[in-house]
Amino acid sequence: AAVPYDADGAMRARRSHVRESVRGTVRGNVRSASISSEKGAVGMTGGVIARMTGLSAFATNGGKTPRVVIIGGGFAGLNAARALKNAPVEITLIDRRNHHLFQPLLYQVATASLSPSDIAVPIRELLKGQKNAKVLLDEAVSVDLEGRTVELKTRGTLSYDYLVLAAGASHSYFGKDEWAEFAPGMKTVEDALEIR
Template identity: 50%
Template sequence: MREFGMKSTKRPHVVIVGAGFGGLACAQALGNTEIDVTVIDRRNHNLFQPLLYQVATAALSPADISEPIRRTLGRYDNIHVVMAEVAAVDAPTQTVILKDGGSIPFERLVLATGSTYNYFGNPDWPQHAPGLKSIHEARDIRHRLLLAFEKAERSTDEQEKRRLLTSVIIGGGPTGVEMAGAISELGRFMIAQDFRTLQADQLKVLLIEAGPRILSTFPEKLSQYASDYLAGIGVDIRLNTPVEDITAEGVQVAGEFVPASCMVWGAGVKASPAAEWLGVEPGPGGRLPVAPDLSVAGRPGIYALGDTALALGEDGKPLPALAQVAKQQGEFLGRGLKANLLSGKTIPTFHFHNRGNTAVIGRNAAIFDFGRWQLKGRLAWLLWALVHVYLLVNFEKRLLVSIQWIWRYSTRQRGARVIDEKAVSLVTPEVAAEVNRSS
């Protein structure tokens, strides 16, 4: 195997796998120190996943919420970025094995590889109901939505028209709720403004949840507020309704087949295969159990954070898979590793500071849970917007997204309603011509 060359040096070497919230925060905390850092990611960009649903519903473009990793970390002379996919970790020899046959040695290893959607043993479902973990998936959903409206505009079959205008969101967590609200608002606006043969009552957005309520991690009164708001904008919520099957034509639920053109999965996640790489028994959700200092027991020099790690809060419960958890852990571990490697100090116990959990439901509607008190409605929506703009990688992205949000709020227009040529080529020439005329 070939080794990706680091400088011939006696300096400590930290390898970080994953450049999400946690991995980037850890790398930046180690930036411009006497420590060599290698960041490995299979993508060349950092992605702000909480706003992917806005790419999927044509509110933002992919470039608005993504940033090249090299640009983010380029100002740190001690950080080396490698675009590659990890295949395994050889803990005894302290080596990361890459899928292309390369290898990278480490003195300390940080696993921040995130999570993927869990389809519960149904390998055919992802092609019919993509989740929201990548730009590709968000663009795929956007294409399905926009093409469905174009096809429905030309259809003379009322039943087919209703199928094309039916979207099914599976999972009543924040992603599902955000998608359901955004699709309903997008569809009703487009029907009212841009299409001539469609009626608002033909649009159907179905939100399916296997549990007794949506947003189950929030207090019940906030969950009820979200349910009432979604119902008010035409979202049909079905609780205690597990999905039985998903096909290209629709969804089977509770013995009923619901014809639909766009299905979106948001019903559960599982961690990356980091536990498998290390030969460690995973915890719930496939997450890697870690000690209070985020180290992996029995694997000296290896740490995990973010969605990859099963870290416990002060109440003994697993910390949630949220961006703020990953970012705090990354900053903590970066500082801890710097002090440990350069000064010999012991890495202390990580303490999570909860800054609130939030979900947006629609225009002027969001919820915030701060533990002792809650917030809902327009004020929560404004706070949600401020928090998400702040969390974007740099000033340029914050400014661009803010301007677009202000414009979209004022005009209700969606500037990213673009269907690319590849997607257009999948439909009939007549529909392609109609799309080209409207673009």
């Protein structure tokens, strides 16, 4: 008979450690974001948020609190939101999934060493307690840079003063789609479960 993973408590401790690692990675010591008020975009350098000179770098919107829209709840999007925790802004983070996925451990889900819930943490849980941030479960379908709006799949149009595009990446077969059968991607929980 198969022995449950938690039979000796070792796997339970390991899972707890993995979840804390996921939280720690996202909640860790992040740098502040740099703002280009001319273009209305948060600057990113090599996937790491660049240092901001001070909170006064945010241009006010006619006396209103500046609105920052972040598209994507992966590492870059969450780090941008956390970096702006104490900034005088209103943050809206948009993601089509309700969880942040720790992709480096997808192979362990594929080999049944971990369950999907061990590497996927709700985005709202990661941002709880951050009063200037809210999370929308939706998908951005277009961005109007001139009008400073984002069109969402189900919630209409959302205005912004600053935009962070952190939508992530997907694998490519470079026009050789027949390779997919022999080299499956592993970017989602569904990919890992299909391999399992």
